[in-house]
Amino acid sequence: MITVLCLHIATKQASYRYRVGAFLPYWKEYGVEMHAVSIVGKNYIDKVRLALLAGKYDYVWLQRKPLAPFLVNMIARRSRLIYDFDDALYTRQSTHVGKLKDKHPGSPAYISRINHLLGKSSLVFGGSTVLCEYAQGYAPPERVFLVPTALERPPLVEPLFREPGKVTVGWIGSNGNLPFLRLIDKAVYEVQRKFPDVRFSVMCGKSPEGLQAQWEFVPWSPETELQWLESIDIGIMPLENDEWSRGKCAFKLLQYMSHGKPVIASAVGENLTAVEHGHTGFLARSEGEWQSGFEKLLIDGKMRRTMGAAGYARFLSIYERGVVQSQIARLLGSN
Structure with a gap:
């Protein structure tokens, strides 16, 4: 059984629901045991404690949010690190206006964290071709893989509205x-x-x-x-x-x-x-x-x-x- 510690973003976010949550009920069918923990709202001490646990797992899967280089280094020394991201966090969001703070995607501090994390990762899962191309600038290409965002096959449901002849x-x-x-x-x-x-x-x-x-x-x-x-x-x-x-x-x-x-x-x-x-x-x-x-x-x-x-x-x-x-x-x- 492969063991994985998944450190993920908030459960209310779509990125979590479709790139982590959707898989959780099924992992054991694939010979994988995943322990999922949200890192949102965790203080620095709690994050250090999670990093120290890395050695108990075959992989630590970090979803989207880049941790401080010190924590990334701690994890990478103890386990194989996976970085999974589905947005171009190395650039400013299309709709963002005003000055970028350090916590904003595209800021120099954020880019530095992303690039360091990519370089320390044993595997990188990019949600799009463009993200994978960026990651290959900092991680060996053979470690970078396109992993699309996944959806369940939807069940049959009644339409919310439907008028005959109206498109x-x-x-x-x-x-x-x-x-x-x-x-x-x-x-x-x-x-x-x-x-x-x-x-x-x-x-x-x-x-x-x-x-x-x-x-x-x-x-x-x-x-x-x-x-x-x-x-x-x-x-x-x-x-x-x-x-x-x-x-x-x-x-x-x-x-x-x-x-x-x-x-x-x-x-x-x-x-x-x-x-x-x-x-x-x-x-x-x-x-x-x-x-x-x-x-x-x-x-x-x-x-x-x-x-x-x-x-x-x-x-x-x-x-x-x-x-x-x-x-x-x-x-x-x-x-």
Whole structure:
């Protein structure tokens, strides 16, 4: 049995839920025993105590949050260190404004911690190709592996809303990502003028503001998320073409694909890998391409069904929880 101490971020965060929590009930099936501990809110003494425990485990899996170099060195001397990250923490977030503090991604102090941690890791799990490429600048390439964010195959659920003959376009995300909807505001507005019966729905913590286009707001909750995803007909993921966005893991697209929905996404970063253009959806580089993608899918119901089925098959073969967990188990067993 391989033993792993997982030091993870807060359980309420999506990164934890899908890159740690989703795997926990199943590890013993793969010959792995994982002890998971949140390091959020731990004082320095508690972190030192956890670092001293590293020698009792085959691996210490540090999820996302970079620890101080002193603690990283303590762990690396006692066990094999895994660093798992799913955001471009070495750069400023797209929506961050103002001066960067040391605790903010992209600050010199944060970058220094990330780079030191990568160099000390026995294994690095990057959630996107761009993140892996960055990691290979500080860790030997043979230690760095692309590990997609994983989702369970969703159960059959009743749609949250469904009106016969009415097509729904949906976006789901955190409050901090709402500004990305501005990138396609003109395209959505023009589509709404041309197709007034189409619903545009957003599931989030708050309603989008300052947009010309009209969005129906559905408050996010874990109880209704799957029903909302089942309700929509087309899923979208607009992104800035900046360093932070290029590191993203295309997670929204995986959510849509897991429910058999065709997608339209900005041709940025991991979206280029997740979407097979013209087969599972459309990649867009301009507002004109966004509008064209919308119109093709809105007009052609057969295309929506065909692309949605292809996206679902791609999800099952690459991103489904069991597929990804098997990949991780093989890496743990071979290092």
